[in-house]
Amino acid sequence: MDAHLARMLTSARQCRCCGATFAQLLSLSCDRPDVCSDDLVVQDNSAVLEERGDVLTEDFCRYGKLRFVRAVLALPLADSRGAEFLLGTWASLNEDDFDAYLDLFDMRETESMGSRPAWLANAIPPESGAPVACMLHMRPEGEYPELQVSESNNALARLQQTGVQLEELLELLYAYGHDLPSLVYDS
Template sequence: MLTSSRQCRCCGATFAQLLSLACDRPDMCPEDMPQQDNTAIIAERGDVLTDDFCRIGDLHFLRCVLAVPLIGGDEEEFVLGTWASVSRENFDSYMDLFELRETETLSNCPAWLSNAIPPGMGEPVAGMLHMRPEGQYPELMISETGHPLYPLQKNGAQLEELFDLLYSYGHDMASLVYDA
């Protein structure tokens, strides 16, 4: 895809491959809430945002990935780093095994996509978190067939569709790929 490192014109980041988006917090998490070390989720009461966990009131969130296969891309995937809301029980079970890097022993669990992807999608979207081995973030599979991400995950996406998604976030990746 990209044959050499390129610099994004909008944010200045350097990429050697197709950009993967990452959300630094669930959408409902205030922008001024500081991100803390993961230990804060246990050590502190109330609302907390860490690298991998978030608690806001009675809501519990886990960092996860949402992968979209690239059609004709030799099993390449476009990865969205995002957040999912889960039950307190599933949150606690995941946390118990997180440091041991044994979360794959958990069953898959219902979850809600907690970031507006694509932008402008306001309501949380139902999905299923699939646990992955060796301490990898769980993968969120969208289960609402009417959501724009559902067919992309199920059938894959053309490169142009991914460029459109990235462009909606302000990244002009098409120019990085096609401008030599």
């Protein structure tokens, strides 16, 4: 394993641009689907059941006719013996799948849904553009479902298959405003 990657995976770091401290490799999390208005306030999950209209909670979003659930997009790290970089993202589901997921969420039984077609609702990297077709794989014990990119010609699909190199990961982090290269190479 690359020594720089090993340090990123095992030692605490502080991002110089935002001050956040990370005990291990930084994972990113999008706070809302890209189409969702920035002025929509994040509420408790119960709001999705109690309110009508547009609602953004920690794990669900209803925006117009669109429905979203919180998900993860895992990118294996090349030459790391199984380590992954996790992106907390949002997945767009059809209304029936969204309702079924919502019904099973509190019981931690979403795994019974299996896999469902979905769209990655966040542009990764930020300038990448249009939504990406995916399969949303439900996971056990209340874990967020995992997105697997379906579009074989998409760069994220390649990264999910072959793994992300350290330099590619640093470029991705930099695109989101984190200056981690200096933390890796200065230590």
